[in-house]
Amino acid sequence: MPFRLSMPRKPPTGSEFDTVIIGAGPAGMSAALYAARLGLKSIIIGEEIGGALTEAGEVDDYPGLIGVQGPDLAKKFEQHIRKYRVPIVRDKVVRVEKGSSFKVTLMGGETYVSKTVIVAVGSRRRKLGVPGENEFSGKGVTYCAPCDAPLFKGKVTAVVGGGNAALQAALLMTVYSPKVYLIHRRDEFRAFPVYIKKVRSDPRIELVLNAEVRRIGGSKSVEWVDVLRKDIGEEFRLSVEGVIIEIGSEPPKDFLKSMGLRLDEKGYVVVGPGQETNIDGVFAAGDCTAGPHKKKFDQVVTAVAEGAVAALSAYEYVTLGKGLPAEELQY
Amino acid sequence: MPFRLSMPRKPPTGSEFDTVIIGAGPAGMSAALYAARLGLKSIIIGEEIGGALTEAGEVDDYPGLIGVQGPDLAKKFEQHIRKYRVPIVRDKVVRVEKGSSFKVTLMGGETYVSKTVIVAVGSRRRKLGVPGENEFSGKGVTYCAPCDAPLFKGKVTAVVGGGNAALQAALLMTVYSPKVYLIHRRDEFRAFPVYIKKVRSDPRIELVLNAEVRRIGGSKSVEWVDVLRKDIGEEFRLSVEGVIIEIGSEPPKDFLKSMGLRLDEKGYVVVGPGQETNIDGVFAAGDCTAGPHKKKFDQVVTAVAEGAVAALSAYEYVTLGKGLPAEELQY
Numbered sequence: 001m002p003f004r005l006s007m008p009r010k011p012p013t014g015s016e017f018d019t020v021i022i023g024a025g026p027a028g029m030s031a032a033l034y035a036a037r038l039g040l041k042s043i044i045i046g047e048e049i050g051g052a053l054t055e056a057g058e059v060d061d062y063p064g065l066i067g068v069q070g071p072d073l074a075k076k077f078e079q080h081i082r083k084y085r086v087p088i089v090r091d092k093v094v095r096v097e098k099g100s101s102f103k104v105t106l107m108g109g110e111t112y113v114s115k116t117v118i119v120a121v122g123s124r125r126r127k128l129g130v131p132g133e134n135e136f137s138g139k140g141v142t143y144c145a146p147c148d149a150p151l152f153k154g155k156v157t158a159v160v161g162g163g164n165a166a167l168q169a170a171l172l173m174t175v176y177s178p179k180v181y182l183i184h185r186r187d188e189f190r191a192f193p194v195y196i197k198k199v200r201s202d203p204r205i206e207l208v209l210n211a212e213v214r215r216i217g218g219s220k221s222v223e224w225v226d227v228l229r230k231d232i233g234e235e236f237r238l239s240v241e242g243v244i245i246e247i248g249s250e251p252p253k254d255f256l257k258s259m260g261l262r263l264d265e266k267g268y269v270v271v272g273p274g275q276e277t278n279i280d281g282v283f284a285a286g287d288c289t290a291g292p293h294k295k296k297f298d299q300v301v302t303a304v305a306e307g308a309v310a311a312l313s314a315y316e317y318v319t320l321g322k323g324l325p326a327e328e329l330q331y
Numbered sequence: 332m333p334f335r336l337s338m339p340r341k342p343p344t345g346s347e348f349d350t351v352i353i354g355a356g357p358a359g360m361s362a363a364l365y366a367a368r369l370g371l372k373s374i375i376i377g378e379e380i381g382g383a384l385t386e387a388g389e390v391d392d393y394p395g396l397i398g399v400q401g402p403d404l405a406k407k408f409e410q411h412i413r414k415y416r417v418p419i420v421r422d423k424v425v426r427v428e429k430g431s432s433f434k435v436t437l438m439g440g441e442t443y444v445s446k447t448v449i450v451a452v453g454s455r456r457r458k459l460g461v462p463g464e465n466e467f468s469g470k471g472v473t474y475c476a477p478c479d480a481p482l483f484k485g486k487v488t489a490v491v492g493g494g495n496a497a498l499q500a501a502l503l504m505t506v507y508s509p510k511v512y513l514i515h516r517r518d519e520f521r522a523f524p525v526y527i528k529k530v531r532s533d534p535r536i537e538l539v540l541n542a543e544v545r546r547i548g549g550s551k552s553v554e555w556v557d558v559l560r561k562d563i564g565e566e567f568r569l570s571v572e573g574v575i576i577e578i579g580s581e582p583p584k585d586f587l588k589s590m591g592l593r594l595d596e597k598g599y600v601v602v603g604p605g606q607e608t609n610i611d612g613v614f615a616a617g618d619c620t621a622g623p624h625k626k627k628f629d630q631v632v633t634a635v636a637e638g639a640v641a642a643l644s645a646y647e648y649v650t651l652g653k654g655l656p657a658e659e660l661q662y
Binding site for chain 2: 026038061062066083146171172175176194273297305308313315
């Protein structure tokens with residue numbers, strides 16, 4: 001269900017801010033809430049209000065809100081920051097330039113000036129691109145095993161992928177599923193030996209190797225997945241009620257690179273403990289971030305916490321300047 | 332308002348768990364939610380269900396729940412984990428011993444056996460110990476400037492303390508308060524020079540040095556604070572509507588030490604990116620933790636996120652063993 005609160009007019013070009021938040025998902029909206037409470041003049045610019053939540057089904061791991069629908073949770077976040085009158089602009093940031101302050105240019109043509117920038121642009125789960133995948137998304141097809149595993153209690157499922165995340169997902173699914181197919185297009189996994197050993201020795205996991213998913217189908221929700229065994233050239237239909245696709249995710253690398261941000265090998269923004277990046281005055285939060293200081297676990301709760309910390313760091317930067325190393329800026 | 336949901340019977344002594352969670356505040360309850368969803372057999376043991384939330388007034392910085400009362404938020408968390416049938420036991424853990432697994436002994440005498448332990452025991456804000464302090468707690472007296480600053484919009488306030496947290500609090504209060512007294516018992520601050528310079532040069536901040544708070548008073552909420560100027564031996568009454576006490580906080584050091592946990596110089600448990608501690612199989616989350624991998628910002632959102640990450644780490648420990656270094660256990 002799409003929703004829309006009344007949008008404020010876009011601030012006029014040339015408007016000045018303490019912080020411009022790029023991205024309107026959980027991380028960006030939490031950053032806005034905290035920034036506003038810390039007295040920063042803030043604005044959110046996002047392409048999709050709600051970010052990844054707009055595509056989520058039931059979210060039951062945001063403590064305190066039992067079984068809320070993704071878009072409804074996004075709406076609650078939005079209402080919360082509207083209380084603090086933070087403008088939310090639906091547009092795309094095309095360019096961020098650093099001078100004595102930051103100049104942020106929107107696709108719509110406006111340019112804003114800001115002392116700090118908080119990057120919370122998220123990442124997109126990679127898709128298989130097969131028939132039925134989009135149709136059954138949230139109806140048995142999921143891209144996040146830890147988020148949705150409990151929904152598949154007692155149901156046969158298939159996990160697609162061959163890396164660490166896929167193998168971890170298969171192992172997690174065995175907690176709920178009586179049988180888990182692990183479908184991988186190669187005949188070897190690219191994962192840590194401990195995971196490979198575990199999935200190979202678990203009788204609840206059936207390996208389907210050299211296999212390509214061709215289509216996902218069912219009536220109201222997923223009932224089967226068709227796979228092509230490439231080594232023998234035959235197609236099989238597996239009866240499953242869930243397809244967990246774990247073939248990686250992609251932050252918007254090109255945009256992040258264009259800002260001059262330091263990225264890790266997968267394209268995530270490398271952040272420190274205060275969500276600081278390699279650029280003075282730029283902070284990042286949520287799914288688009290990674291690095292040695294955080295264990296990557298892309299959840300609504302972790303995005304929201306990182307948004308809060310990024311806002312605090314931006315507040316300190318605006319009020320105290322950049323003279324102190326991060327470890328000395330601790331409450 | 333105290334609340335009580337029906338408590339389950341305590342599991343019998345000798346019961347075995349995948350994870351025992353010590354502490355029933357936001358971090359512990361979030362850890363329980365995630366542990367349950369990850370299929371771990373879990374239990375929470377806490378002295379106060381809700382932890383620091385039980386003493387909080389309005390919480391308006393938990394995104395999605397606008398202006399919720401602290402105890403009500405605690406109740407929502409509790410209801411959420413009861414959905415997953417995690418037992419919550421109201422008792423005190425007196426001892427944790429490590430053998431091939433952990434033996435957790437309660438004050439009530441029961442002993443539980445667990446593969447992992449998640450420590451989420453929180454920390455207590457230090458109190459002044461003066462008349463009126465408890466009476467007006469949540470009615471103008473607060474121990475967390477970033478949490479409550481917006482409540483004091485347009486109101487004269489006093490910040491008590493002389494360290495970094497107090498000076499940061501005074502600077503933050505100037506966003507909302509037309510005038511901020513900064514009351515400190517010494518005549519010099521123990522804080523970073525940048526903070527000292529800022530508070531000394533801010534015309535909205537009036538320093539009240541060599542001064543001891545004697546009592547806090549008012550009718551329904553705070554109206555004044557009495558301070559004794561020790562250098563001149565005179566007592567003054569300052570008209571304020573808020574008293575922000577920032578004189579540090581204390582985790583339960585003795586208990587943490589008895590577990591063999593590595594603590595920092597202030598007594599907080601040092602954690603890594605996965606909330607792991609120096610003890611294999613023991614994870615920690617929330618206000619009782621610190622360390623170089625986190626920026627310490629004790630908020631409900633950060634506690635909840637750390638609880639989730641701790642649960643994931645415990646899940647990995649239980650299912651995969653301890654063979655992999657933390658940085659290789661990333662989703």
